Amino acid sequence: MSHDVEARTRSKHEYEYARKRANQGMRNQVTVFAIMIFLTFIAFAAVQAGMSAYLVAPLILLFAAVQVALQLYYFMHWSEKGHGMAQFFMYSAAFIAFTMILAFVTIIWW
Amino acid sequence: MSSTAKKKGFGATIWDYLTTVDHKKIAILYLIAGTFFFVVGGIEAMLIRIQLAKPDNDFVSAGLFNEIITMHGTTMIFLAAMPLLFAFMNAAVPLQIGARDVAFPFLNSLGFWLFLFGGIFLNLSWFLGGAPDAGWTSYASLSLASPGHGIDFYALGLQISGAGTLIAGINFLVTIINMRAPGMTYMRMPLFTWTTFVASALILFAFPPLTVGLFFMIFDRMFDANFFDHINGGNTVIWEHLFWIFGHPEVYILVLPAFGLFSEIFATFARKRLFGYSSMVFATILIGFLGFMVWAHHMFTVGLGPTANAIFAVATMAIAVPTGMKVFNWLLTIWGGNIKVTTPMLYALGFIPSFVAGGVTGVMQASAPLDYQLHDSYFIVAHFHYVIVGGIVLALFASAHYYWPLMFNQMLNETLGKITFVFFFIGFHCTFFVQHFLGLMGMPRRVFTFMGGQGWDQFNLISTVGAFLMAIGVILLVVNVIITAIKNEPAGRDPWKDGRTLEWAIPQPVPYYNFKQTPLVRGLDTFWIEKMEGNKEGMTYAEPISDIHMPNNSFIPFMISLGLFVAAFGALYHQDTDKTWSIPVLIIGLAITFASMITRSLKDDLGYHIHKEELMNEKGGKH
Ligand code: HEM
Numbered sequence: 001m002s003h004d005v006e007a008r009t010r011s012k013h014e015y016e017y018a019r020k021r022a023n024q025g026m027r028n029q030v031t032v033f034a035i036m037i038f039l040t041f042i043a044f045a046a047v048q049a050g051m052s053a054y055l056v057a058p059l060i061l062l063f064a065a066v067q068v069a070l071q072l073y074y075f076m077h078w079s080e081k082g083h084g085m086a087q088f089f090m091y092s093a094a095f096i097a098f099t100m101i102l103a104f105v106t107i108i109w110w
Numbered sequence: 111m112s113s114t115a116k117k118k119g120f121g122a123t124i125w126d127y128l129t130t131v132d133h134k135k136i137a138i139l140y141l142i143a144g145t146f147f148f149v150v151g152g153i154e155a156m157l158i159r160i161q162l163a164k165p166d167n168d169f170v171s172a173g174l175f176n177e178i179i180t181m182h183g184t185t186m187i188f189l190a191a192m193p194l195l196f197a198f199m200n201a202a203v204p205l206q207i208g209a210r211d212v213a214f215p216f217l218n219s220l221g222f223w224l225f226l227f228g229g230i231f232l233n234l235s236w237f238l239g240g241a242p243d244a245g246w247t248s249y250a251s252l253s254l255a256s257p258g259h260g261i262d263f264y265a266l267g268l269q270i271s272g273a274g275t276l277i278a279g280i281n282f283l284v285t286i287i288n289m290r291a292p293g294m295t296y297m298r299m300p301l302f303t304w305t306t307f308v309a310s311a312l313i314l315f316a317f318p319p320l321t322v323g324l325f326f327m328i329f330d331r332m333f334d335a336n337f338f339d340h341i342n343g344g345n346t347v348i349w350e351h352l353f354w355i356f357g358h359p360e361v362y363i364l365v366l367p368a369f370g371l372f373s374e375i376f377a378t379f380a381r382k383r384l385f386g387y388s389s390m391v392f393a394t395i396l397i398g399f400l401g402f403m404v405w406a407h408h409m410f411t412v413g414l415g416p417t418a419n420a421i422f423a424v425a426t427m428a429i430a431v432p433t434g435m436k437v438f439n440w441l442l443t444i445w446g447g448n449i450k451v452t453t454p455m456l457y458a459l460g461f462i463p464s465f466v467a468g469g470v471t472g473v474m475q476a477s478a479p480l481d482y483q484l485h486d487s488y489f490i491v492a493h494f495h496y497v498i499v500g501g502i503v504l505a506l507f508a509s510a511h512y513y514w515p516l517m518f519n520q521m522l523n524e525t526l527g528k529i530t531f532v533f534f535f536i537g538f539h540c541t542f543f544v545q546h547f548l549g550l551m552g553m554p555r556r557v558f559t560f561m562g563g564q565g566w567d568q569f570n571l572i573s574t575v576g577a578f579l580m581a582i583g584v585i586l587l588v589v590n591v592i593i594t595a596i597k598n599e600p601a602g603r604d605p606w607k608d609g610r611t612l613e614w615a616i617p618q619p620v621p622y623y624n625f626k627q628t629p630l631v632r633g634l635d636t637f638w639i640e641k642m643e644g645n646k647e648g649m650t651y652a653e654p655i656s657d658i659h660m661p662n663n664s665f666i667p668f669m670i671s672l673g674l675f676v677a678a679f680g681a682l683y684h685q686d687t688d689k690t691w692s693i694p695v696l697i698i699g700l701a702i703t704f705a706s707m708i709t710r711s712l713k714d715d716l717g718y719h720i721h722k723e724e725l726m727n728e729k730g731g732k733h
């Protein structure tokens with residue numbers, strides 16, 4: 001331990017605040033979880049219903065993108081403070097990967 | 111473990127370095143290994159220049175020549191320039207940000223040993239049936255057709271050392287994000303820390319494409335996969351893309367830290383705050399981004415089509431803008447400064463015109479139609495040596511002088527340093543300036559000899575003479591190091607008297623825990639601020655003296671790397687049907703690696719504490 005031990009108890013207000021935040025966080029996660037299940041269900045249903053592939057494929061891709069965003073912002077806490085660096089690096093990586101893929105599909109494969 | 115330094119025996123010192131996790135010692139390991147490979151690559155360069163000194167020379171055979179140029183390029187980029195930069199990063203960055211070590215000391219050591227074993231593996235090819243011979247770019251059509259095991263040594267060796275580099279890069283990212291001292295905001299970080307940060311981000315994004323490309327190559331050669339074989343539906347151009355998606359950012363991985371080192375040197379010896387600090391930071395980040403958008407400028411002649419060529423040409427030219435910003439900022443830092451021309455400053459002053467010359471030829475090559483003329487000629491060789499030698503190697507030599515007192519508490523001889531500079535600088539321009547003309551006159555690169563009477567003879571001879579002048583320079587530097595080591599005069603704290611950043615505020619020799627108390631950073635150029643306010647200690651502290659937690663030394667990184675080294679031999683000889691021992695060797699190697707990793711996971715290693723009382727007794731501890 002780099003510092004001398006310091007004991008501290010939380011005040012009543014701090015305690016209540018922390019509890020409220022934890023509750024809020026829990027509610028968000030459950031809601032997001034439900035949304036994700038729902039989106040997955042629609043994706044399966046769309047395939048089952050035998051709709052045109054030109055509709056189903058973009059639909060599934062769109063849902064996938066939404067789910068990735070929900071995953072990152074809620075389950076991996078990007079919506080909270082202190083995740084700026086992680087976001088910056090992930091967005092940079094996505095951007096660079098996108099240019100690579102764009103180049104591959106435009107000048108190598110087709 | 112006790113903190114009182116005892117005089118150690120030779121064996122104990124070796125063991126200490128084999129197991130160390132201290133960033134200052136790992137810096138020394140990188141310095142030694144990088145210098146070794148720099149000398150190996152340098153000898154290869156001399157052989158190339160001797161062969162090309164006169165027309166129709168037969169000093170080396172054509173096949174051997176191809177091996178020499180391939181190993182020269184590969185060694186210089188992966189095994190000399192990068193490790194030497196890592197040496198200075200390890201030596202300076204944790205101290206610059208006020209940290210006690212890097213974020214993951216164990217991984218720091220692992221990164222070094224992976225690099226070293228990869229490098230040794232690659233170079234053993236010389237003794238085991240021939241080195242790789244398809245150029246440092248190892249284009250697939252050529253390398254898949256290469257007989258023998260040379261290319262396999264290249265692919266496996268770079269895979270191992272590349273893993274080490276990736277680990278080192280991630281380590282610096284985490285260190286710089288998480289380990290900054292209180293008050294060290296991003297916009298107060300010294301520029302060398304900033305460029306290390308951006309270069310590490312480039313490593314993080316650029317090395318995976320290389321890893322993928324190398325795996326494809328390994329699969330193609332070892333298991334007859336067809337990633338790059340067009341006859342079976344593969345595509346040889348994909349290797350070129352993967353290689354350059356890595357390769358162009360790689361040149362910025364090298365040059366950005368060099369920019370950072372020079373920025374420190376300019377500010378120190380112009381005795382002025384770096385001009386345009388925030389624009390320097392911005393330019394560094396912008397160069398990092400643009401560096402990923404331009405790789406196809408190495409492939410203009412592949413036939414990507416006019417649209418793709420135009421897009422990549424414009425993107426490439428755009429990089430000249432932030433680079434130009436940097437050059438003007440350096441000039442304006444010197445402008446009106448109270449300049450002291452020490453050896454590092456001399457290198458820095460020589461760097462500006464040399465690097466600008468390399469940048470200008472770069473912008474010329476960025477123009478796709480012109481590049482059809484320049485591509486694969488000696489003009490390209492002149493360009494990249496102007497940026498690599500004129501930028502990176504000058505930075506490495508400058509920082510060797512600049513940071514020597516920080517790393518070894520000794521001062522390299524200044525007079526000899528200046529003589530070294532003169533030889534090296536004149537030799538450098540003599541070698542490479544004339545190559546521009548050779549290229550324009552049509553001399554292709556990577557040819558083992560040429561016919562006389564085409565007007566190339568004189569220029570080639572001048573180039574070879576220049577190479578010898580550079581060699582004299584390097585030898586003088588080594589002599590300087592030896593003389594300094596024998597004299598062994600302590601340099602003390604702030605030996606240049608003009609240090610601005612935290613690393614110079616620490617007492618010499620740097621204690622193994624770096625900072626007895628974590629410093630409080632009150633602005634850019636922290637140490638300078640404290641000095642100007644008459645603070646004799648050079649630091650304001652952010653905490654009282656308290657116990658310091660330290661990591662234990664570990665031999666495990668060495669073993670993990672050794673296992674991969676052994677396994678690589680198994681993988682390499684797997685193609686030879688007569689070598690039945692290859693599979694067992696592969697398995698034994700991987701077993702060593704995994705056993706070492708499991709030991710690391712299962713055995714708790716919580717490190718140890720240096721106690722408060724011990725710290726207070728330490729000499730210099732007067733609180
Ligand atoms: C203004 C900045 C720069 C521009 C516009 C530029 C442009 C180019 C272009 C267009 C080529 C390809 C030429 C060809 O093969 O036909 C090239 C090659 C090269 N450049 Fe640069 N460059 C710049 C800076 C740098 C820097 C800073 C470095 C190294 C630190 C570097 C290292 C190289 C290397 C190693 C090659 C040759 C690769 C090979 O084919 O083996 N360049 N450059």
Ligand SMILES: [Cu+2]
Pocket residue numbers: 357358361404405407408
């Ligand atoms: Cu490039």
